[in-house]
Amino acid sequence: MMAQAEVSLWLAVPVALLLLAGSALALVGSIGLLRLHSFYDRIHAPTLATSLGIGCVLVASMLFFSVTQARPVLHELLIAAFMVVTTPVTLMLLARAALYRDQQEGNPEVPPLPPLPAREERPEG
Amino acid sequence: MRRLLPFPVFAVSLAALWLLLVGSVKPGSLLLAAGFGLAGGWMLVSLTPPDGRLRRLAGIPRLLGLVLVEVLRSNADVARIILRRGGWQPRRSGFVRVRLQMRSPYGLAALACILTTTPGTVWVEYDSVENTMLLHVLDLIDEEAWVGIIKDRWEARLMEIFE
Numbered sequence: 001m002m003a004q005a006e007v008s009l010w011l012a013v014p015v016a017l018l019l020l021a022g023s024a025l026a027l028v029g030s031i032g033l034l035r036l037h038s039f040y041d042r043i044h045a046p047t048l049a050t051s052l053g054i055g056c057v058l059v060a061s062m063l064f065f066s067v068t069q070a071r072p073v074l075h076e077l078l079i080a081a082f083m084v085v086t087t088p089v090t091l092m093l094l095a096r097a098a099l100y101r102d103q104q105e106g107n108p109e110v111p112p113l114p115p116l117p118a119r120e121e122r123p124e125g
Numbered sequence: 126m127r128r129l130l131p132f133p134v135f136a137v138s139l140a141a142l143w144l145l146l147v148g149s150v151k152p153g154s155l156l157l158a159a160g161f162g163l164a165g166g167w168m169l170v171s172l173t174p175p176d177g178r179l180r181r182l183a184g185i186p187r188l189l190g191l192v193l194v195e196v197l198r199s200n201a202d203v204a205r206i207i208l209r210r211g212g213w214q215p216r217r218s219g220f221v222r223v224r225l226q227m228r229s230p231y232g233l234a235a236l237a238c239i240l241t242t243t244p245g246t247v248w249v250e251y252d253s254v255e256n257t258m259l260l261h262v263l264d265l266i267d268e269e270a271w272v273g274i275i276k277d278r279w280e281a282r283l284m285e286i287f288e
Contacts, residue, residue, distance in 0.1 A: 032207035088241035
């Protein structure tokens with residue numbers, strides 16, 4: 001751990017590139033949050049950071065600590081797994097809340113509530 | 126065997142999680158991991174999770190590879206959309222309702238994770254009566270094409286694994 005100041009270039013370059021790529025994706029995601037126009041568009045932007053963005057940072061971390069500690073450091077895989085499993089919960093919660101409100105207000109941009117199946121099958125008249 | 130290990134896949138995953146967390150395969154860690162796996166399985170019984178089993182494990186690595194490729198590709202796509210100069214080239218985003226065949230709750234959860242992890246698509250809603258899902262797509266060119274992508278690329282493969 002103390003030898004971190006003298007890591008070889010062969011390790012430093014890929015780790016730095018991965019970190020830069022990851023943080024660039026997070027930045028682009030935040031810019032998207034600003035630039036995109038509707039709520040449903042904006043909800044896509046942060047997924048850049050939660051998918052490939054965090055992925056790059058985690059691979060950089062695994063690479064760096066595996067080499068400097070001379071043993072496989074893999075617990076970053078858990079972070080990735082938990083990110084993948086938990087992000088949909090938040091996004092779905094936000095999207096459904098927005099959708100529900102838009103449907104209640106009769107906003108024409110969102111699909112209406114689906115018809116109840118009983119209503120479909122009932123013969124007319 | 127069923128009493129001792131009611132959810133084998135879950136128990137093994139929990140044990141693997143512990144081993145990854147402590148980052149060693151010393152006998153002590155292995156013992157503790159086995160203990161957590163067993164105890165976790167017993168505790169899960171009281172939560173009565175829905176039935177479901179992994180039918181074909183062989184399909185999982187290919188699916189993960191495919192997800193990885195899709196994540197890379199769609200990250201580039203969404204980044205391009207966000208950074209596009211001037212912002213307003215014609216682009217339409219919108220909702221697509223997809224009728225699914227898959228009923229397994231684990232398969233559906235996996236599908237939700239996949240669609241949310243690939244930027245550009247968000248799983249919005251699921252209707253268990255009609256078995257349809259509502260998807261929001263950032264760059265919606267052809268709705269039929271998206272239905273095809275969901276069904277052929279993901280649902281078919283997930284059904285192979287989960288149903």
